[in-house]
Amino acid sequence: MKKSIALSALFVLATSAAYAADDISKLKEESIAVIGPFAKQLSEANQKAVKEGGPASAIVVCKDIAPAMAGEISRNKGWKLSRVSLKVRNPLLGTPDAWEQKTLQDFEARYAKGEKPETIAAAEIVDEPAGKSFRFMKAVALQQGCLGCHGTPEQISPEVKASLAKDYPNDKATGYSVGQIRGAVSIKRPL
Template sequence: MKQMVSRVLPVLAVLLVAGCAAPPPAPVAAPPGYLDEARGIAAMVPANLLQVLTAELERGGPAGAIEVCRDKAPEMARAASARTGWNVRRASLRNRNPKGVPDAWERAVLERFDAQAAAGASGATLETHQVVTEDGKPYFRYAKALPTQALCVQCHGDPATLGTAVKARLQALYPDDRATGYAPGQIRGALFLKKPI
């Protein structure tokens, strides 16, 4: 009898504790394959843009490439969204495109990426993902950092070192531009992907 009590008591204790704690809402698990899919898209879109950008920089220099960046980057994000069913976009804490303002989740991620890069992490490796509930519906969200590379500073670097033609073009197209003053290695922004579950 004594032996039985000693066996049952711990079980009872566990049941009591488990029964008293309010059960957390069942978390929605990320569907299998979502993360791989997001990573695949996030690996492709910036690489494609970089290819177009590099070709245009060679052909027309940075001032000439600004228009390409303005038209091609949002166009490629739109095309990727239409092709894959994911919402794909770029945003930054210091945006150039007026639509590139981060939402609350994106802002928190960008601030974390900045802190990680400042602590020595390589921007190329920074990514994150989370299942979130927005307006009562679950979404899978993914972010990949877009670090400033050497070629980026031609259009995103210290205003004092930007070419005169680049500065004039940026001023005309983006009067509220906040996306200068970056050095290589700093996080310029991120690519954000989102899909309902």
């Protein structure tokens, strides 16, 4: 008798866990479907701008186009989509909250163990005082085309340096090499 009660309790636990896993994978797929095109469009806009006018003219892509696109998706979806980093250029938009900070640190640990940035992501349902939300974060790897603005001082032209120094006096987002984790795209979706 005792045994069957224990077993049915186990069964309830197991099914609720399965439902949660189903929910998470659906929410995760929906997030990836939004982040994929966002990242692709940004990367294409960046490549086009660098090719046509050089890195200084591409600043507008990371400075204006990326936040504008993130803002539009956030308004349309009712989610919060942002770009965050442990070493930010724009502290107003890019500073991670507690969950994002912890997750970015975990991403760095996974990267240090040899995992590829392309596969590094995290999904979790988080219960915070402000309410329950689905949180998703996907690592953003540094590509060749990013070096002109996020690489070592030698890789950044005097023109770009001057422009960055003017707009971002507390810039921490330089010194990266290709393949490193520059930051992440983060989605917070109220449930």
